[in-house]
Amino acid sequence: MAPEPDNPVRVLGQCQVSPWPSPPAGKPRSLPLTFYDLAFWDVPPVQRLFFFDNTDLLGGPEFLLSELPLFEKSLAAALHHFYPLAGKLPGGMPETAAPKIVFSDGDSVRLTVAVGDDNFEDLAGDHARDTARLRALLPPLLRNGGGQCSQDVFAVQLTVFPLAGICIGTTLHHAVCDGSSYVHFMRTWAAIHRCGLLDHSGGKSMAVEPPPLFDRSVVRDTDGLREVFLSDHRAYAAAGGKGPHDCDHTSGTTELATFRFTDRLLRWLGKQVESSETSARRCSPYALACGAMWAGIVRARGSSASFGFVTGCKPRASPPIPASYFGNCLGLCRVEEKMEPKQSCLEAVTASAAAIWRAIEGLAEQGRVFRDARGWVRVVREYAAARAVTVAGSPKLGVYAAADLGAPWGRPRKVEIVSVERTGALALAESGRDGDGGIEVGLALPRGEMEAFRAFYGELLVAAV
Template sequence: MGPDRDRPLKQITGQESTMPHSSAASHTSDSATMAPGPLVYPVTVLGQHHVSPAPAPPAGQPWSLPLTFFDLVFWDFPPVQRLFFYDSTDLADVPDFLLRELPLLKKSLATALHHFYPLAGRLPCRIQERVSPEVAYTDGDSVRLTVAVSGDDFEDLASDHPLDTARLRPLLPPLPTHGNGSSLSQDVLAIQVTVFPRAGICVGTTLHHAVADGSSYAHFVKTWAAIHRLGEKAAVDTPPLFDRSVVRDGAGLREAFIRDHQDLAAAGDRRLDDWDLSRRPGVIVFATFRFTDELLRRLGRHVESETSALCSPYALACGAAWAGIVRARGGGDTDGNTQFGFVTGCKPRTSPPIPPNYFGNCLGLCRVEAKRSRLTAAIASAAIWSVIEGLGTEQGRALRNAREWVRGARECAAARAVTVAGSPKLGVYAAAHLGASWGRPRKVEIVSVERTGALALAESGRDGEGGIEVGLALPRGEMDVFRAFYRDLLLRLDPAAYRCHEGKS
């Protein structure tokens, strides 16, 4: 483990910049243009620790990993930021955490980084001429672990109802940068642990999207949690695979994507910012909506009766959310089209298939279009399911339009397409079981959807309920409309769930 260098106490609030200095347009909202929001309790940073892989990475492993064309798709996307809320009412105070929990957390993180050492490495902030973009690990590199304390209401923050995103931002760590000019680089992972005395603990992670997709991230989290829960001797049954040769690129997509990024940067293309709600005036709120197994079954029967499509739970939840967001936005060209974008795992779809434990990105981009004026939950779900079904009927279809991915993502942003982050298949609640007094998280949120216009999907974290959680960030007025849409859906499809939902509101 690398040396721990303490930093002076510092307070950060929701109006300060806690966003990473990412190559993906790391802009914060202009607080001068924002309407006053609710009181934001400051978060006080107690210290910063630099955790290196321990022991050092295994001999024979590559210390530099070239970015593949899959990685380069997400080169200048905002980083992925998750919050894990853990109940810990037996935690008396901050000194108790620092004495009892922090050493174990740091030790398990260092051991997990032994297996996932590229996460302690760095990426260049710009793609340069004749320089291959790669994740480079050097002996002594580390992940910065920030320890903080908050006086905010833990129960409220870990709830489903709408929250001003200004209250969540201070729980997220920035990605540190190093050097200057052409040598400017940044860390690829940062972690923050925020203590809420006598209430709970929040673990926030910030990950550069060009380094890993959700599957690789969940693999790391599961390994870290298992080591924390079971000790250093916890078996790592499936170590990550870093061999880049398993990604075949006969079409030369990597070089094409590098040229695309260079050309877009030279042209000053900022269309990805069109997704970023944090840049807009007014209050942005984040809320979670639950599509239980029962609600999805009822919705599935409704969609089948309306369209004859037999949709998956994923398509049903996404379709309902897409229709609700279009309703919430209102206005616009009612005769025009609205777009929905999602990713599909490409590991089993390549020839030959890429091993499941491959570390990096391996996602294909898919796009759906529908008439704005006709978009209902049923039509939206059926349209998404039609594209998903097509992926399984044609060999190589997931990569058919791959050459357009980099520029196509910007077209989707300019059109304000609704997209997806996360997946119920990742199993983040089970993966993040830290054991002892921590247990499973009571709530997991992808807060970075505020900057990407995406739906944050996860499996339900409530025992016995099943289904899919959908988190989203919207301007406050639009969130009110979306909540009304969701309540109306519950009332029509599952009156019992509606009464339960109203009782909790």
């Protein structure tokens, strides 16, 4: 592992990027949070890193002159379509009114530009890296004014690594939108950047198809979940207990590593599940990868752990919510079984994967995902406190393809969800390596647990040979 430099990042400057052109007057300036959004109100922000190779990049001053203007303009043009990302949220849960994302003309997203002195190749690898080195590449969300005035909901940092590449870091308040809406924004930003952004007439950005839908009326709340969630959040705040945002189970050095499940490995695991768990035939690649990770984490900790995941609710809602809807639209799902660290490697993986698959199959029942919805706020807090294994991201999002910036950057060589350090989630994505196929999973653990997990993963690979 490369040594950590004393000052891994030197900030060159910061600027505020506003949507350009400004959104039309007819667009809503205030978006109430739905019950889907409120389920994620006080979880930590979602923080992603995108690493792009470019050995021709000379350094910070050259980047500022040649590349930064295009990044700023393409970001502004993308924010024209996704202007709520430049808006504000209350700094805390209001005592009476419901929270809203409010955009005012002139609002902006803070863009930080920095030079990285760390080892780019090492940072963008799969091996275990100290998360402190990666956190330096991420921007914070700032609060505006004292008390609970307001806070930013989105921030971007561009870090230049001379003769190596760049890293784009984003920080997003989870109550604003889920991974599907976030990737929709990134796909729009990347497409505008690829296409050179502006026409010669001086201003109109390229059309986006489909544009994001901000109409909150498409979210039906016949069970009054929004009021239930508001009441729950206020009750927890009044009780003064720790929320998911405050839970930090790390001690000492925490490391982030990527573990790959190729198509070949997933097919082999699927056969093992089918032969040992007759109730779990046709186990999905998602369940297989998550099951293996869950089993390995239990082994690494030496103690049992619960498992939970989210599922997209746009097609499950009645009536269905359009795919272009901007916001959160996820349902919280729990796996009833709790894994214990007593089984052999393969037995643990097959049992874990089968348990996850049974929970996924159960979602086929009409309305099943909403059956326990009144308890979602409580479940988020309980899982955070218990250090349960959860999931962030999905291979279906296609985050690598979405972030294709075109020449000279192309697709990112690596995408990381660094915020799993705080949430304990598995960071799932499609494999970013050409021709590899399969799923890649990011995992953050204390150093001792990471070593134990890597041993478990190696044992699994040996068994699959």
